[in-house]
Amino acid sequence: xxxxxxxxxxxxxxxxxxxxxxxxxxxxxxxxxxxxxxxxxxxxxxxxxxxxxxxxxxxxxxxxxxxxxxxxxxxxxxxxxxxxxxxxxxxxxxxxxxxxxxxxxxxxxxxxxxxxxxxxxxxxxxxxxxxxxxxxxxxxxxxxxxxxxxxxxxxxxxxxxxxxxxxxxxxxxxxxxxxxxxxxxxxxxxxxxxxxxxxxxxxxxxxxxxxxxxxxxxxxxxxxxxxxxxxxxxxxxxxxxxxxxxxxxxx
Amino acid sequence: xxxxxxxxxxxxxxxxxxxxxxxxxxxxxxxxxxxxxxxxxxxxxxxxxxxxxxxxxxxxxxxxxxxxxxxxxxxxxxxxxxxxxxxxxxxxxxxxxxxxxxxxxxxxxxxxxxxxxxxxxxxxxxxxxxxxxxxxxxxxxxxxxxxxxxxxxxxxxxxxxxxxxxxxxxxxxxxxxxxxxxxxxxxxxxxxxxxxxxxxxxxxxxxxxxxxxxxxxxxxxxxxxxxxxxxxxxxxxxxxxxxxxxxxxxxxxxxxxxxxxxxxxxxxxxxxxxxxxxxxxxxxxxxxxxxxxxxxxxxxxxxxxxxxxxxxxxxxxxxx
Ligand SMILES: Nc1ncnc2c1ncn2[C@@H]1O[C@H](COP(=O)(O)OP(=O)(O)OP(=O)(O)O)[C@@H](O)[C@H]1O
Ligand SMILES: [Mg+2]
Numbered sequence: 001x002x003x004x005x006x007x008x009x010x011x012x013x014x015x016x017x018x019x020x021x022x023x024x025x026x027x028x029x030x031x032x033x034x035x036x037x038x039x040x041x042x043x044x045x046x047x048x049x050x051x052x053x054x055x056x057x058x059x060x061x062x063x064x065x066x067x068x069x070x071x072x073x074x075x076x077x078x079x080x081x082x083x084x085x086x087x088x089x090x091x092x093x094x095x096x097x098x099x100x101x102x103x104x105x106x107x108x109x110x111x112x113x114x115x116x117x118x119x120x121x122x123x124x125x126x127x128x129x130x131x132x133x134x135x136x137x138x139x140x141x142x143x144x145x146x147x148x149x150x151x152x153x154x155x156x157x158x159x160x161x162x163x164x165x166x167x168x169x170x171x172x173x174x175x176x177x178x179x180x181x182x183x184x185x186x187x188x189x190x191x192x193x194x195x196x197x198x199x200x201x202x203x204x205x206x207x208x209x210x211x212x213x214x215x216x217x218x219x220x221x222x223x224x225x226x227x228x229x230x231x232x233x234x235x236x237x238x239x240x241x242x243x244x245x246x247x248x249x250x251x
Numbered sequence: 252x253x254x255x256x257x258x259x260x261x262x263x264x265x266x267x268x269x270x271x272x273x274x275x276x277x278x279x280x281x282x283x284x285x286x287x288x289x290x291x292x293x294x295x296x297x298x299x300x301x302x303x304x305x306x307x308x309x310x311x312x313x314x315x316x317x318x319x320x321x322x323x324x325x326x327x328x329x330x331x332x333x334x335x336x337x338x339x340x341x342x343x344x345x346x347x348x349x350x351x352x353x354x355x356x357x358x359x360x361x362x363x364x365x366x367x368x369x370x371x372x373x374x375x376x377x378x379x380x381x382x383x384x385x386x387x388x389x390x391x392x393x394x395x396x397x398x399x400x401x402x403x404x405x406x407x408x409x410x411x412x413x414x415x416x417x418x419x420x421x422x423x424x425x426x427x428x429x430x431x432x433x434x435x436x437x438x439x440x441x442x443x444x445x446x447x448x449x450x451x452x453x454x455x456x457x458x459x460x461x462x463x464x465x466x467x468x469x470x471x472x473x474x475x476x477x478x479x480x481x482x483x484x485x486x487x488x489x490x491x492x493x494x495x496x497x498x499x500x501x502x503x504x505x506x507x508x509x510x511x512x513x514x515x516x517x518x519x520x521x522x523x524x525x526x527x528x529x530x531x532x533x534x535x536x537x538x539x540x541x542x543x544x545x546x547x548x549x550x551x552x553x554x555x556x557x558x559x560x561x562x563x564x565x566x567x568x569x570x571x
Contacts, residue, residue, distance in 0.1 A: 090343035094360040095332040
């Protein structure tokens with residue numbers, strides 16, 4: 001009960017500050033929207049090659065996951081400036097649960113991601129996306145879960161490094177290969193065998209495939225269970241890393 | 252209220268490949284009783300903030316134990332946090348938030364209800380001369396206003412024990428005096444205990460029942476401001492004799508009085524004694540009997556500056 005209350009105090013505070021300065025939410029959305037508007041039309045003519053008659057059914061799920069990974073991984077940056085201004089220490093001297101301090105922030109990122117995801121799907125619809133409604137909803141939920149995991153990990157990393165200069169290259173060096181090997185823009189299935197084999201080891205590839213499958217209404221497909229399973233694993237790992245870091249003294 | 256034994260903290264620092272250990276606090280013993288206002292004095296880097304961070308559970312001691320408000324900092328940190336308020340040296344508000352909201356949220360994290368936190372927050376704003384700044388962003392506040400906002404934040408939940416790390420840095424003389432009044436009132440009206448660090452000796456002198464002096468991570472003195480001044484420095488008697496040939500007999504008299512060599516500079520002879528007030532009549536009579544004529548005589552009560560210099564100044568550091 002106290003835990004929920006503390007979480008919601010932190011969450012409300014974060015959300016208020018975001019709403020007061022929504023620039024980051026908009027900037028975060030710019031990248032996938034630009035992809036959608038400027039890269040989507042190019043992809044349309046390749047639709048048959050991708051094994052579909054609607055390129056956006058392949059493309060929008062990829063952009064969603066990209067948003068979930070990239071947007072959330074950078075969530076930790078705001079924590080660094082909070083730490084620098086003494087806010088984190090001020091919160092840590094209160095009896096509030098350390099996990100609540102983390103969770104309130106991560107939930108803000110989840111909500112932000114939900115809004116961005118809905119905007120992206122709606123825009124995709126304008127471009128010609130025609131997914132199953134239930135499928136798109138599940139896809140959005142998977143994205144939010146993945147984003148929550150990434151935001152939690154990002155906050156942990158921020159509190160450990162306490163430096164944008166250390167964190168930015170670290171995130172980029174992990175996120176870029178992961179994005180390329182997840183088949184965000186073009187499904188891995190059109191690639192050569194060796195590339196497909198490597199990408200099988202990348203959890204987010206399975207998650208992208210799962211989101212594509214549910215968008216198409218193909219709920220019984222085995223990839224859906226793999227994707228959801230991997231999402232659950234990543235959520236568990238992300239939250240574990242986050243709470244562990246926030247509970248550590250001296251953080 | 253606060254009892255620490257052998258409290259120590261060592262930091263590992265890395266300079267490239269070279270590793271070094273900084274012994275920030277070394278074996279600090281301290282006791283603060285309920286209702287006391289205690290000042291923690293020491294030069295930059297003496298270990299004041301580090302000690303405070305250990306007592307407020309923000310930092311784990313590398314050795315030693317401490318109980319704060321009856322709870323062990325190592326094993327019952329949450330109970331300690333519930334019982335105290337802390338104003339850090341370096342600020343605690345987000346530049347982008349609203350001043351009033353920071354106060355209310357902070358109070359709520361202590362379990363105070365929203366209305367109660369807002370009521371107490373506005374009251375503190377008024378008392379600390381922050382009227383009209385409730386909806387301002389901290390980045391638009393002046394340094395001193397921001398400092399007072401930090402202080403309001405540390406007091407919003409009415410803690411029985413308050414730790415203030417250099418609360419008056421950056422405040423103008425009027426705001427400083429106002430804060431002193433406020434801190435005294437915390438004790439007289441709410442029965443709070445206050446533990447504060449400061450560099451300002453007049454502040455410790457005016458505010459504190461007791462002073463702890465820390466240097467190089469060790470407590471080097473602990474007493475009331477009055478008896479510290481008496482013990483360590485003593486009153487200064489400084490007299491100027493009329494003619495140069497009377498310097499030597501005057502110095503002999505003063506040396507005999509103090510039991511130590513008097514200092515001589517030109518026609519000025521000076522010495523420190525524990526209580527100049529009681530010595531002065533006798534001294535004047537004996538000087539008169541010796542036929543020593545004075546141009547002037549002056550008695551200076553020691554300031555805490557004298558104490559500070561003597562305890563933590565170069566001479567001490569050379570011995571250490
Ligand atoms: N995180 C840290 N890592 C390494 N050394 C540290 C750390 N924090 C403090 N120190 C060192 O410990 C010593 C004591 O620092 P502390 O901040 O307690 O001093 P202080 O008495 O509060 O000084 P000031 O009056 O300047 O605030 C200093 O030498 C400082 O450099
Ligand atoms: Mg300090």
